[in-house]
Amino acid sequence: MALLQFTDNGLYCPDGDFYIDPWKPVNKAVITHAHSDHARAGSTAYLCHRLTKPLLELRLGAHAYQEVEWNEPVFINGVRISLHPAGHVIGSSQIQLEKEGEVWVVSGDYKTEDDGVSGAFEPVRCNSFITESTFGLPIYNWQPQAVQYAQIGEWILQNQQQGYSSVLLAYSLGKAQRVLQAAAMVTDHIFLHGAVANTNDVLVNAGITLPFAKRVTASVTKDELKKAVVIAPSSVLDSPWLKRFTPYRVAICSGWMQVRGNKRRQNADAGFAISDHADWNGLLQAVKATGAEQVYVTHGFQSAFSRYLQEQGIQAAEVVTQYGEAFETDDVPSSTQEQQP
Amino acid sequence: MKIFATLVHTLGSSTGSNEKLAALAHYFSTADDRDKVWVIALFSGRRPKRLVTSTQLKQWCYETATLPDWLFNECYDTVGDLAETISLLLPEATATAASLPLHVFFEQLLALATATEEEKKAYVLQQWQQLSKDECFVFNKFITGGFRIGVSQKTIVNALAKSVQLDASTIAHRISGNWNPATITFEQLLSATAAAEDLSKPYPFxxxxxxxxxxxxxxxxxxxxxxxxxxxxxxxxxxxxxxxxxxxxxxxxxxxxxxxxxxxxxxxxxxxxxxxxxxxxxxxxxxxxxxxxxxxxxxxxxxxxxxxxxxxxxxxxxxxxxxxxxxxxxxxxxxxxxxxxxxxxxxxxxxxxxxxxxxxxxxxxxxxxxxxxxxxxxxxxxxxxxxxxxxxxxxxxxxxxxxxxIDPLVIDCVLIYAQKGHGRRSNLYTDYTFAVKDGDRLVSFTKAYSGLTDEEFAAVDAFVKRNSLEKFGPVRTVKPELVFEIAFEGIAKSSRHKSGVALRFPRMSRWRKDKTVDEINTLEDLRQLLLQYGK
CATH class of the missing domain: 3.30.470.30 (DNA ligase/mRNA capping enzyme)
Structure with a gap:
């Protein structure tokens, strides 16, 4: 019997009787990271990384959470489980399972470039590797982070010069913290949407150091917001929430911005192809580093990526999951503070 | 070339038409006159004859990037633009040469018109090695299809009017008709005498x-x-x-x-x-x-x-x-x-x-x-x-x-095939084929690409991604479930279509969420319309 099976509830380990990132409520869930398509509410018990725990509490509320550190093995029904940095967002982990010498690794989402906050991706050798493929086409290759940060900084300074605020749209968990670092390199005049501020509060409480930024509340005056940098989730695009920053320019920070057409159909002034997912070369490099005999490709361009791997002599199959469907949404609660009069 | 690539980048990312106008007007007030003539030619559909076929370009690109051809096609289907796909797939430029003025590129392209395929290939590969991603995209646009980048001729005319002392309708007239960007100067193009000398010159409609x-x-x-x-x-x-x-x-x-x-x-x-x-x-x-x-x-x-x-x-x-x-x-x-x-x-x-x-x-x-x-x-x-x-x-x-x-003719039908769109619809399933019923069979009879809002397209795209049955190249067959009302201006007999009819200007007029696939129109209904209006 295989160590992991693909079931209707998600990835299941029959020997250990637990699931990894299940999309339906189960007894025991091991969670790779706190994004909504991987961490869903309703399960009885959760196992996750120490830094993922407070994020799950913020998003899913109180549950039975067990936290572990990276490379700190735990055993469930004789299956050895260890978490290893995935480099995707803070707390994100690859999950390694081992029993009787057979090793599986579930990557969750990952990126191979070290972003300085999420922990550096650690290649883990295994027999079977389950990889994402969000950007699994060779058109997706990212600029180094330093170059991307410089581009964002340049855009902010140009807007300030011309009297505009700079609204940067990014996931509240992951991208927002990186964009905050990029912005903090050129200015200290930074504001956060409630969803981002709530996420940051949790992270700071957990011991992460982040640059200082203020929360946008009803009491912040229009004058204070002039020429400011604002970091917010993409759901605010085309919403009246943005009005208070007028005049402003909007940039979307997402790997999808790599293609002009995606940029053009969003009502935004700029797009930065900055992603928390591995690019094409990152995916290939990660797959090869595992030395896996069998690769399973999930959410993204799974058919193209698995076919390419096969042509490279790597056993690969595509697997349909329910991950990655919510890539446009972001469900961190944005607190009630700012809605109050 | 760098300046023009920046202009194209700005035009592609600006949201308001005023911003586009300002960017173009700035370009026309600062750029080299010889470059300006080519820009006007490009934006008004006077691109020089294509130098190479898209098949050749594709092949040179996947050879250079050492990728299998099927993967190139996957990428192309996702990006929806050949020039851009190539610029994204090529390795980063290795040799950086000084950026040449725009008109020099066109002189080079014109000179290559009679060259052999090997000579053309050598030239293109050399440019690919030297140009930055933005420049490479623009260069590929020159040598491939049209140069549509979301700027209307009206915007060009208005931008020109801002930078030279002429009103827009005069400019529209002068830049129409027969002229050759390789031989005409910017001054001649906008002068009254040149307009008078061109016997074929039409008036703006x-x-x-x-x-x-x-x-x-x-x-x-x-x-x-x-x-x-x-x-x-x-x-x-x-x-x-x-x-x-x-x-x-x-x-x-x-x-x-x-x-x-x-x-x-x-x-x-x-x-x-x-x-x-x-x-x-x-x-x-x-x-x-x-x-x-x-x-x-x-x-x-x-x-x-x-x-x-x-x-x-x-x-x-x-x-x-x-x-x-x-x-x-x-x-x-x-x-x-x-x-x-x-x-x-x-x-x-x-x-x-x-x-x-x-x-x-x-x-x-x-x-x-x-x-x-x-x-x-x-x-x-x-x-x-x-x-x-x-x-x-x-x-x-x-x-x-x-x-x-007059009000268009309409027919209710079901979505059966979908394909990803181009330009601002890249990586979204927005190009659809529809069918009517013929007994138990579904018969495809038209394609339509327009009429839905961005939100509706996003919803159909999500449906297609979850309900595709088969994949034929870029085309997905879709579970026949979504019903649309197609509006069209006319109907004619056609031997090229399975249904035997061809529609004039079909578009999606309504998403009939209230209807199921059992309630759509039939092939017989289409034949009736053909009898009534087909002549």
Missing amino acids: YLAYALEQPLEEMGTAADWQAEWKWDGIRGQMIQRNAELFVWSRGEELMTDKFPEYQSLTELLPAGTVLDGEIICMPPNSKEVKPLPFAILQTRIGRKQVTRKQLQEAPAAFIAYDLLEWEGKDIRQLPLAQRRKLLEQLIQQIQHPVLHVSPVITFNNWQLLEELRTQARENGSEGLMLKQLHSVYQSGRKRGDWWKWK
Whole structure:
């Protein structure tokens, strides 16, 4: 019997009787990271990384959470489980399972470039590797982070010069913290949407150091917001929430911005192809580093990526999951503070 | 080249038309004159002949990037633009050379026109190694298809007007017609003398908006002229110095496509410009009654018109305006006067292919409303309303001219195939094929790409991604579940389509979420429409 099976509830380990990132409520869930398509509410018990725990509490509320550190093995029904940095967002982990010498690794989402906050991706050798493929086409290759940060900084300074605020749209968990670092390199005049501020509060409480930024509340005056940098989730695009920053320019920070057409159909002034997912070369490099005999490709361009791997002599199959469907949404609660009069 | 690539980048990412206008105006006030001529040529569809085929480019790209061809195609389907796909797949530039001015690239491209495939390949590969991603994209655009990047000719004209001391309609006129960006200077292009020397030079077309207000608010019926709105190709027929030129609205010189018009060269007086509709008519027809647009389309699609086509569907010209008379530009005369001259002219000539667009007599708006319902039987697609005192303006303007189309025909059908779109729809399933019922079978009968909001497209895209049954190259077969109402302007017999019909201008008019696939129309319903309106 295989160590992991693909079931209707998600990835299941029959020997250990637990699931990894299940999309339906189960007894025991091991969670790779706190994004909504991987961490869903309703399960009885959760196992996750120490830094993922407070994020799950913020998003899913109180549950039975067990936290572990990276490379700190735990055993469930004789299956050895260890978490290893995935480099995707803070707390994100690859999950390694081992029993009787057979090793599986579930990557969750990952990126191979070290972003300085999420922990550096650690290649883990295994027999079977389950990889994402969000950007699994060779058109997706990212600029180094330093170059991307410089581009964002340049855009902010140009807007300030011309009297505009700079609204940067990014996931509240992951991208927002990186964009905050990029912005903090050129200015200290930074504001956060409630969803981002709530996420940051949790992270700071957990011991992460982040640059200082203020929360946008009803009491912040229009004058204070002039020429400011604002970091917010993409759901605010085309919403009246943005009005208070007028005049402003909007940039979307997402790997999808790599293609002009995606940029053009969003009502935004700029797009930065900055992603928390591995690019094409990152995916290939990660797959090869595992030395896996069998690769399973999930959410993204799974058919193209698995076919390419096969042509490279790597056993690969595509697997349909329910991950990655919510890539446009972001469900961190944005607190009630700012809605109050 | 760098400056132009930056301009293209700015145009591609700016959201407001004012920002686009400002970026272009800035470009026209600062760039090299020789570069500007090429930019005007590019944006007005005067790109030099393509140097290489897209198949060659694809192949050179996947060889350079060491990728299998199928993966290249996957990427292309996702990006939806060949030039961009290539710029994304090529390795980062290795050799950085100084950025050459734009016009130098075009000189090089023109010089390569007669080169061998190896020489062309060597040139292209060398550029790919040297150009930055943005420049590479623009370069690929030069050597591949059209140069559509979300900027209208109107914006170009307005931007030019901002940077030189001329009004927009004068510029629109001067940059129209026959000119060669390789030989003309910027100054010559915009000068009055050059415009006068070009015998073929057409005037910018005056275009109408769709009627926006109730007829009662249009004032007195007696101030308006009504005509049928013909469904052909808008064209300008020019006779100057014993030469005949026929331009389409897309500024394509089509004189050779219509040998029927040749004998008009001697009959039309020199210095005459007619505005009208190019249509096909049944042979020896006395009254103005066009054949379906599909027939005209098959004619213009061919390099050489066949004898059979000339016999069965001869072209005619329905004139509705006179722009130049005895060598003088009379666009500023009121319509009533231009019309009188036009009628006299056509009366004198008495040529079987040259007709005057009949004026519809009506003395009150209610009568006109009734007459409009007969439009389809008349082979027209509605009415045109023109103020009798109106001058002939340039471009699309509100106020004096209105088009008032008849309501489209509609049919309910189900979505069965989907394909990813291009440009701003890249990586989204937005190009659909629809089917009607024929007993237990579904028969595809039309494609449609437009009519939905961005939100609706996103919802259909999500449905397609979750409900695709099979994959044929870029095409997904989709579970037949989503029902749409398709609106179209006409229907004609077609041997090229499985259903036996071809629709004119089909688009999605409504997403019928209230209907199931059992309730859609049938092939028989389509055949009935064909019988009723297909002639």
